[in-house]
Amino acid sequence: MTFYSAPNYSKHLHDWLKRGREWHIEYDDYLSNHLTHNWIVLDAAGADDEKIQWWQEVYTSNHSLSPAEPQKMLAAPRSILIDYTKITDANWLNNLQSIRIAFGLYRDFFDKKIADMGLSACLKRYYPALSEGMAGAAFHPVIHTGWAVDVDSEDMASEGLAYMATAFQPLATGPNHSKYQLWSFDAPSIIEAFKQIFTNNGIAELAKKAHLLSKTEDYTDLNKGGFQQRLITFNNPEHPMAQFLNDNVVLKLPAIGSDLMSSIETLTVIAATALYSSDNEFFIVHGLTSLHGVLCVLPHLGEAAQRDALAYWFRALVATIIVQGSPSVEKTVSLLEKWLVDKEKAGEYQLTDEQKAWWMKTLQSTTDSYDEHVPKTVYVLKRWAEWQAFSSAAHDIYVKVARNIAMPNASGRLEDNLWFNR
Known part of the structure; x- marks a missing residue:
């Protein structure tokens, strides 16, 4: 299978990505650090050190653009103030979702594993178990990991794997849930399944239930933000959200030994059209950029683990669209049907x-x-366009979505949010 070609990044990018460790992976309680992600983009766009330094200064101080909002600063790496059990191969699975206190310990663990095994072998060994929880922290841990793998940054990759461990959030999978299937070669086609899911009359009620439940003390005490708390309700076996996922979300993928490329093309088009139809809804953006991350890791995984990773991603995207009120999903389905033709x-x-x-x-x-x-x-979108393993119809979709999100506001001011370009 042909995947992405190696990106043409500069020799000094790794020095910047290593510098990313000067700040913690999260700030302001639960917001995710995007500093290194945009350094990769700037480097790919041909930016010089001065421009990359500009982004560091903008982002690490994160000056509020509205006087009514407080400034939010990136924090230095946190020290662990208690004698916490060391992470080893004997207990690493037992400490997943460890209320974020163990991030530094997991990073030390994965630093050592990457040094001892090499990045590819480390991913093959540990990523499959972690991929089950990729919905954690609004997809950011899997973004951090995959984007690091894409540019072969071991410093950033160990952070990403550590973040996947401590933000681990499954969605109706695991020992508390029964009778679920992630993927199948004889499931309905991906687009047909997407259509069936979002034409279900109970979707709005699920979103409402998730919202109300997320406001209860059990969820607000998690302090993970409104979106993530809504998403977490889908892992509760006592409520209908989990059952809905397990009854309806099975990703059609070819059997082991068959090529995945056609399925991957369809998933990229779903991510792109969902983003376009929602007019660049914030969390659906994360769905698209996280799919890029998953695709960057796939070549390092076995065939079953590749399929599981894609299925976990699809499940997380479906749950995301539901809890965000299924923005313009009818338009998404219409665009997908036209793309098929x-x-x-x-x-x-x-x-x-x-x-x-x-x-x-x-x-x-x-x-x-x-x-x-x-x-x-x-x-x-540019990387997917350059892949050239897909149809020209997919490329037309990527262009359409890129034009929509890149269009500036009428004022032309940088401080205006470029997403809402109408």
């Missing part, structure tokens, strides 16, 4: 020099944004 007529494509220049220009146009999600999204 267009795909039948389209062939493979080779990017022309003009198209390559357009993608680079579009990416570069976003790199002054104070909102790192905008360049990150365009970067992922």
Whole structure:
């Protein structure tokens, strides 16, 4: 199977990514640190050290753009104030979701494993178990891990794996849940399943139930933010959200030994069209950038683990769309059905020099944004376009989505949020 080609990153990018360890993986209680992600994008856009330093200064001070909002600062790495059990192969699975206190210990653990085994072997050994919880911290741990793997940054990868461990959040899987299937070669097609899920009359009631439950003390005491607390309710076997996932969300994938490329193309198009239809809804953005992360890790996994990782991602995306009120999902389904028709007529494509220049220009146009999600999204779409393993119809979708998210506000001011471009 052909996956991404190695990115053409600069020699000094690793020095910057190593510097990312000067700040903690989270700040302001539960917000995720995106500093290194945008450094990767800036480097891919040809930015020099001065521009990368500019982003560090903007992001680490994270000055509020509204006088009504307090400033939020990135924090230095946290010291552990208690004598906590060391993480070893004997107990690493027992300490998952350890209320974030063990992040530094997990990072030390994965630092050593990567040094001893190499990054690829470490991923093959530990990532499959961690992928079950990739919905944790709004996809950011799997983003951090996958983007690190893409540029071969061991410093960043051990942070990502540690974050996947401490933010671990399964969705109706594991020993408390029975009779669930992640993927099957004879399930309904991916787009048909997506359509069936979101035309279910009970979706709105599930979102309402998740919202109300997330406001109870059991969930607010977790201090993980409203979105994550809503998502966590889908792992509660006593409520209908978990049963809905296990009754309805089975990802169609080819049997072991068969090529995954067509399924991967469909998943990228689902992520892109869901983002476009929702007018760049915040958490659906994370769904798209996290799929890039998952795809970067796939070549390091066995065939069963590859399929599980894709299925966990799809399950997390479905739950995300539901808890966010299924924004414009009818439009998403319509775009997906049109894409299926267009795909039948389209062939493979080779990017022309003009198209390559357009993608680079579009990416570069976003790199002054104070909102790192905008360049990150365009970067992922650019990478998928350059993959050229998909149909020209998929490329047309990527272009459409990139144009939508990169369009600046009428005022043209950087401090305006570029997402809401109407």
